[in-house]
Amino acid sequence: MNASANVPITQIVGSGICVSIEDGNRVHDVIVDRLNSGERVVLSFLGVSRMTTAFLNAAVGQLYNEYDEATVRSRLAPPIDASQDHLRLLKRVVDNAKIFFSNQDLARQALANQVGDE
């Protein structure tokens, strides 16, 4: 059984305001680091006062592009210290990510659009 690693979002971001993609990416990198170390990740929402889907897409959503759904489910423990508002937003992001990354054509198109925009 994998050891659990607590990933406290606000400690990584440095505040309870979790709204930017950059901050989301920092959380994402910590999650990936722990997963690659063979640990089971426990996301802690303690102190998160504001949160956007953009932040969560970067932090969690893109994991569904990097790992298959079963792996994410088995390696991410149920989040802790999360309010219903946090869980609602996270669930929305996760559900969208599952649909989005299961349709590779759509994902490629979105990526192409993103690259084209830059």
Next chain:
Amino acid sequence: MTVAKPGFDLRLGTTDRRTFAELGELYRWGCTQPEGAITVDCSSMPFCGGNLAAALRAVQQQLAAINRPVSYGGMKPAVGRLLADAGLFGAHRRQLRGTVIPLTPFAAGESARFALYSQRGLTDKGLPGMSARLKSRVFEGIDELFTNFEIHSRSRLGAYACGQLFPSAGRLEFTFVDLGIGIPAVVNSAGHALTPAHAIDWAMSGNNTTRSGDVPGGLGLKVLREFISLNQGSLVIASHGGFWSEKAGQRVMNHLASPFPGTAVTISVNTNDRNSYRLSDDIQPKDVF
């Protein structure tokens, strides 16, 4: 030599139809007495739930408003202590106890004060575990009682609230009473010709409301009612000529021959309930990924 004026032989008990019928009788009797102090004989009353201090004070207030101030005599010490601690005889005779949510008067416009009072009063009184969202909705239901008083009751004498935890019985009772025109009159004036008890039933059903241009009034109470039903608690409403109660999904409706002069709503929670509750659309952390 003076002849002692006969008093009313009061026999209250738990929060049930008999008690509200008795309170209606007390009010009817008081109205027939000559102006001046009237005495209520409590010597035949072996028990009275502290939360009923709100209903008793409401009747007392209605009678005082027509110049018939009430005094109590012959009260058994145990009953006297319960009602004194609830605050029926004034704050100076009240003992602060963790089992009591003190009798408190409210006026229209004091919804924020009532919300704070009910939240503080009901916390740590043995409510079953529930999710934050459900708790918020349950308290919304309790706040809805106050809104109904403000919008519908036309009470010129305000409202009273009081609660009592009965640890040995595993029950928490919270009673809110307004001294207004009553649910049957409000429902009938909205064009629904129903008996008093059926008028209460109509007001408690689904999305029925007598408010115009407002959100359906039943919604706030709906969650509270569902919670009480699952918890095996009860809801008891006496409003003028109607009595309505619901326990474990069983509704009882009765006519009160002597109307209770206001609307009393009692929420009774089963504090022995070890279940934990959440709204059915609450998201569980284990279901996120």
